[in-house]
Amino acid sequence: MVGSVGEGRRMPWFQPGRIAAVLFLTLSVLAPSCGFKALAAESVVDALGRTVVPGPATRILTLGSDVTEIVHALGAGERIIAVDRGSKHPPDVTEKPNVGYRRQLSVEGLAGLRPDLILAAEDSGPPEAMEVLKSLAIPIVLVPQDNTPQGIERKITLIAASLGLEDKGKAVSTEVLAAFQTASDLSAKIPPERRKKVVFFHGLMKLSAAGAGTSADAIIRYAGGLNPMDVVQGYKPASEEKLVEMAPDVILMMSDGKGGPTPEQVFANRALAATPAAANKALVVLDGAYMIGFGPRTSDAIRDLAKALYPDPVSVD
Numbered sequence: 001m002v003g004s005v006g007e008g009r010r011m012p013w014f015q016p017g018r019i020a021a022v023l024f025l026t027l028s029v030l031a032p033s034c035g036f037k038a039l040a041a042e043s044v045v046d047a048l049g050r051t052v053v054p055g056p057a058t059r060i061l062t063l064g065s066d067v068t069e070i071v072h073a074l075g076a077g078e079r080i081i082a083v084d085r086g087s088k089h090p091p092d093v094t095e096k097p098n099v100g101y102r103r104q105l106s107v108e109g110l111a112g113l114r115p116d117l118i119l120a121a122e123d124s125g126p127p128e129a130m131e132v133l134k135s136l137a138i139p140i141v142l143v144p145q146d147n148t149p150q151g152i153e154r155k156i157t158l159i160a161a162s163l164g165l166e167d168k169g170k171a172v173s174t175e176v177l178a179a180f181q182t183a184s185d186l187s188a189k190i191p192p193e194r195r196k197k198v199v200f201f202h203g204l205m206k207l208s209a210a211g212a213g214t215s216a217d218a219i220i221r222y223a224g225g226l227n228p229m230d231v232v233q234g235y236k237p238a239s240e241e242k243l244v245e246m247a248p249d250v251i252l253m254m255s256d257g258k259g260g261p262t263p264e265q266v267f268a269n270r271a272l273a274a275t276p277a278a279a280n281k282a283l284v285v286l287d288g289a290y291m292i293g294f295g296p297r298t299s300d301a302i303r304d305l306a307k308a309l310y311p312d313p314v315s316v317d
Contacts, residue, residue: 047122055116064086066295073176074168082096086289118133198252225305255287262283263281
């Protein structure tokens with residue numbers, strides 16, 4: 001089980017009344033040089049089809065664990081000045097200023113850090129904050145959310161172009177895609193009759209389970225599992241009756257960073273206690289960013305989950 005690291009400092013919530021001040025601050029500040037030559041592409045097309053001029057890209061703010069990990073894989077980690085709460089790898093990023101949850105951003109907090117480029121996961125928010133950020137002088141490149149190996153390649157290619165590291169991007173993409181293919185090929189060898197039904201929950205309070213179109217669903221499938229929740233899109237509540245009907249063999253959850261959740265905690269839940277997973281205390285816990293980030297480490301997460309589901313080394317090695 002991979003534990004989580006502390007969240008660090010959070011920035012304040014988005015405050016519409018301060019937009020004018022933020023605009024003034026942003027337009028009047030020239031980002032200081034960090035010793036990097038301005039080699040970024042003249043322009044890139046981001047996840048929303050927007051043409052963005054990245055500029056020098058010497059003071060980068062990254063929003064999204066996959067985005068942060070890709071910047072480091074490209075050898076540009078020293079350019080990062082701040083990260084979001086979910087970015088915890090490599091470990092030294094936890095020492096950087098933390099702007100909080102990427103879907104609850106503060107425009108003032110981000111602008112006050114004086115980045116000269118923001119690389120943000122496509123689902124960053126709230127929408128009001130993103131609209132303001134897109135209108136500022138700070139370039140913001142939105143990175144696509146795509147739970148496929150081709151999606152990872154798109155992310156790497158876009159970020160590498162934004163940083164002027166196209167050649168390094170090609171090398172990283174080749175390495176990452178090869179590792180992904182190897183991991184998925186191994187789990188593909190698991191015969192249909194041995195495939196286990198796996199349900200992923202964010203937490204125990206509301207039992208919101210991952211359906212089709214989620215990164216958790218994709219990881220389960222790539223690791224050789226079956227997701228009985230794939231009949232619905234996105235995250236949906238799973239009732240006790242529904243869980244009995246789905247009869248999951250394994251419960252998959254994210255680490256809480258405190259050594260849990262434990263099988264005792266999970267299967268004390270009345271709804272989960274009635275599942276086949278409870279009979280065998282079958283719980284797999286992985287770090288959230290590692291498991292559902294779809295970045296450079298995704299192939300390792302697939303392999304780890306597959307080995308946890310199918311410990312027989314003949315099946316997954």
